[in-house]
Amino acid sequence: MRRVILTSSSGVGLIHVDRDDLVAPLIFRFVSGPLPTSYHLDQYLEGRMYPRDPEVHWSDLVRRSSQTGLAHKNLGLVWFCDAYGVDLTELWFDPEPNSQLLLIWILDYLRSHPSMAERLRLRLVDFDLLGADVAELRDRPVREFDVADSDLEAARVAWEAYRTPTPELCFGLLGRNFPRLPFLKPAMEQLLAELPSPITGLGATEARLLELIAEGRNRTKELFQPGGLLETRVFDQWELGPLLEGLASGPMPAITGLDPKLAALPQHDTRGRNAAYRRSRLSLTEFGLAVLAGREDFRRHNPIRRWWGGTLLTNERLWRWDRENRSLVPPD
DSSP, rough: EEEEEEEEEEGGGGGGTTTTTTTEEEEOSSSSSSSHHHHHHHHHHHSSSTTOOOSGGGGGGOOOBBBBTTTTTTTHHHHHHHTTEEEEEEEOOOHHHHHHHHHHHHHHHHHHHHHHTTTEEEEEEOOOOTTTOHHHHHSSHHHHHHHHHHHHHHHHHHHHHSSSSSSHHHHHHSSSOTTTTHHHEEEEEEEETTTTOOOOOOOOOHHHHHHHHTOOOOOHHHHTTTTTOOSSSOOOOHHHHHHHHHHHHSSSSSSOOOOGGGGSTTTTHHHHHHHHHHHOEEEEOOHHHHTTTSSSSSHHSOOOOEEETTTTEEESOEEEEETTTTEEOOOO
């Protein structure tokens, strides 16, 4: 049986589980920065328009298959699956928030392609794919079921909610039931928790960064290490840097000790920026201590321009999340 596995970048280990499977990791990050346009997302899945097209496509991270060779290269995902008689497309996405966003996006896309939708099977991956070894991926039992029309519709509703210019529809998802997408609501609540607090003005990860630095964890290696002290499930290590820099800049910084050379280094200079992070020795300012204690609101004194899904957060349009009451607070 010819099988295609769609997964997140966390699931690249699935490549080594079965040589006959074609494993396609989807690489988008939907938890930071502006969302890609619908056109960009469709082009990613629909193949190259010409051989030297520089844009990244779904097949770029897919290795040669023993059954189809390199036939997938430059072809659209649906076209390839139809033309080469793929019998089953499995979806392996763990509970991590970005993976759940990838899942609802790809389900919504495949909803419009009946030939693929009728051959979809969802795996309920209730563990972190990134930390699993090959033996665990091969032998651990993972529940599965065929994808129904109701699952495709649920994905459409959730993906549309995340793309809208306010987080209100996403908040509304918390009151709905998604029995066949059990990790979607927990992931959405983790995402909502990254909106600024009505008390401190910090998202959950920003607050945790300040807590750790206050405890004396002053090295970025400790803070950024995957699966480490930060315990974040929303942002990866490459997305934590801009969050940290945001806390260390502005009229009233909460953090001091970040290497000043970072401000002059371009974002693509990965080596230079990593070296600057390693040189940094972090501590909280008096203002940062007051923010952490809930006596000051970071966003009352510092600008914000950051994307949360389709919502652009600014000081003038600052949606907040009351974590204690699990409620969305609209702009003043």
